[in-house]
Amino acid sequence: MQFPSRFSALPDYAFPRLRALLDPHDAGGPVLHMSIGEPRHDPPAFVSQILTESAADFGRYPPNHGHADLQDAIAEWVARRYRVTVDARTQVLPLNGTREGLFNTAVALCPEDAPVILTPNPFYQVYAVAALAMGAQPVYVPATAQSGFLPDYTALDAKTLDRTAIAYICSPSNPQGAVATEDYWRDLIALAEKHDFRIFADECYSEIYRDTPPPGALQVAHSMGADPERIVIFHSLSKRSNLPGLRSGFAVAGPKSMARMKQLRDYAGAPLPGPIQTASAAVWRDEDHVVASRRRYVAKYDMVDAVFDGIDGCAAPEAGFFLWLPVDDAEAATLKLWQETGVRVLPGNYLSRDVGGANPGAGYIRAALVAHEDELQSGLIKLRDCLYA
Template structure:
């Protein structure tokens, strides 16, 4: 029998979108702007490196990552954030951030907090794995609205003491999916201070951290170190999907306190699926290379500028600070997505599909999410068609 706690799960966003759109004929050349699948080039030497190591597909890979991969991740953290971590005790390689974000909850969430059912905090809207991870461990997911009024970041500081005493874990994404908001140092300091006071852990999803306009987003580990916080207080999640345009590599990592990483490693020893060894060898080299990352960022900065030109006069448009999504205001996200499909052939995602709540209580209701992953020329065509369909010029 299907576990009862999963019986009321809403349909996943993309099956819902297919149900909404696919019964209708597209009104123009089809353009997919729904999924955040990077389209920029990854380093050209990746294929050759896989070929050089193809024989390693005949070996069981190390579950936690090769020593060289973990050392490469350690060195990247030091370059990017100025934080020193122990490659053996504070880093574990995972199959992209989604697996890591899910398994961290499985490994770290207690069965009881304050002698009650634990709470897992999640932004609203949110990456859907946060909610399912909370449900899987028997916790209560509490959705904290991230709206224009809160700077599109969840207002954890506004939660009641009753909720915070029961909180075991808090998910946070910066730059945020879908809104592109970036948590600054003050925000991190407040959140980490709250976690210290109420003894919960922060699961910092920072997979978009290398896509930004001008200033590199500050990192959770960096701020926690500067504050002298408990080393177990923050875990940071990263991958090569967005940074290096390698979503199919399924290569990422979790970094945090040694006790937390040890518990994640123990769980993965029983149930984890390690990254294939040739792909670990590729990952070692990709984390060490910054040239392709800088070029990738330059291309996205052109896209930010394009979006600002096209939508700068749209009431309620907030330029994203990072990531590669537009969070565009509309009267109704489903109606706007359907109109776009029927009149232009463009597919976008209704914002409500990424959030919890009904009607006006759903913080995604009045938005659509648009992925800016297509090449610049194609993106300009698509965004122009979108603007002309939904907004007055």
Template sequence: MAFPERFSNLPDYAFPRLRTLLDHHEPGGEPIVMTIGEPRHAVPDFVAPTLQAHVAEFGKYPPNEGTPGLLAAIAGWLRLRYGADLGPDRIMVLNGTREGLFDACMALCPEVKNGRQPVVLMPNPFYQPYSAAALSVGAEPVYVPATAATGFLPDYTALSPDILDRTALAYLCSPANPQGSVASRDYIAKVLALAEKHDFILLSDECYSEIWRDHPPVGALQVADEVGADPERVAVFHSLSKRSNLPGLRSGFVAGGPEAIARFRQLRSYGGAPLPLPVQHVSEKAWSDEAHVEASRALYQEKFRVADKVFARIHGYQGPEGGFFLWLPVDDGETAALRLWRETGVRVLPGAYLARDVAGHNPGKGYIRVAMVAPKEEMQRGLTQLRDCLYG
């Protein structure tokens, strides 16, 4: 039987790898799970009554691109948050951003770039679907270090003109998973200028945009507007998973240039699953309400303060600027995760599982990723045990 080769070099996904590492060892205490980025703050109050009010609409096929009401709510939020003025033809709703980030390569990556195999740039470490997306269209994923040396963001401007001329798409994640770094206005403006010069599209994954420490992170749409970039230069991805504590709703969107969004819509009209109508109604409410987002952000900000206190004396500790992950330096992430599990029952992810080896070096190897999603007391207990075990 012939199967495709294109995914044969993909490592197993991070979570099955973690199970292989830990699950044949007994936990050293009551397990505290700090691995997955699944928000555990309350589901907003409007979800149940809205689903109930629209339950009969499960009996209908939903519109592919989003209901007019949902597209208008998203446009309203983009205006409020970024001052961006986008018509409905520049927005496409998604079943969460993961599938949109994956579909982006299928919808937007050309077969050849300047006569050669196209390149898709991504930070390293990175959100893992980016690389599978590049491979799915026969593009070459190029992993660009996003380490302490580069401010935990990829320095795309340092790449060779040869790579940049082959670049069709570049992923950026801000606030970054796993590093917690946030791209500045100046950083995004430079990437947009590079995109213009070398003719590629910036895919800006902003699903953690509403979880921040001191001030709201700037978004790529906003910067594109400010510098007068071609609207086709950037596509941004936003989700209700983190903003509204609704990872199980599966609801997000992509916004970008009219041509890019038309291509997304066409692809999804053939192969995508539109969001059920009751889910679209809930999503409309969620994009129209900031109170639940502010309440959740306040809880995360408390968690940042707890983490800062717990790790105050730890050399190399840097709390996140945004998002809800700690990216903690250790000698070796796998050894640390295993030891922590066996001695305390705290479960974290080795950083190497979120990065690729380049020239024999894995930039995530000396880190663990810790998700601050559990209720505050449980999280504080987990962090304190972690500190005493790994840094004591």
């Protein structure tokens, strides 16, 4: 029996690789999971009540494109956050988390005759899988310290850009926490208009920052008067509202793009269950819990800066909740940290691809700032003393 070969070039997913690296060895202390970005701040207390009160809706098929109230709540949030008005019926699609959308939107919108999809390197792994599923060539563009930890798509040659269908960009970036400025977005949108490709803006970490909200792709595109079909944005309640298990997010796109996305959903998608849609609408309308959670992340940034004070390259991110820490060898450092302390982090090369004999993640580890403060303080000190003493 034959299997498709299009995914044969993919290594195992990051976390099975991590288990293979660490699990044969004993932990050197109490286990602290800093490898996965699973928020542990309290979710809004009202969510469980709403799920209970609307539980009868689990006995009904939910509307494929989302309840009107959830569509409205999302459009209202976009207007508050980015000062852009979108049509709730023709531009909004609730998602089972953004991973579903980041993959399926490529299926819905990638043309057959544009065989290049651009992705940062390192990157969220679904970007590459979406490219390969569409028979496209993923082009991995380094996002290193030299480029401000964001990919410089403007440096690519015109031939590659003319063949490009989609450019993925994550801001604030995973894993480095870099923020695309308004100028960055303007340059990328202008490039997309010149070479006729779409931008898929993965903005899941947009509500975790110190002082200034990161600018969004839709916001900048609107100010430029860019074609609304040029941009698709993706957001989630996982990070914003500490609800990773709710699997609730959304995409916003131009009406023509959204019509194709909804058509695919009709045939192959999985709409959110009704009670989850009801709870999600309430969560998008509430900002108090977001402000409280953000305040805790800012305190964690300060904790990081105090623990790593004076260590070159080790500082809190600009936004998001990952540390991207320099090491000589990512796998060796990860294993050493596990065996000596029990702290579990992720090698940066598990989030990257080799290009031209180099892997931009090989000299870094990723550590998530998701644990409760006392536990996190202890873990950061162990990490510092183990790898940087």
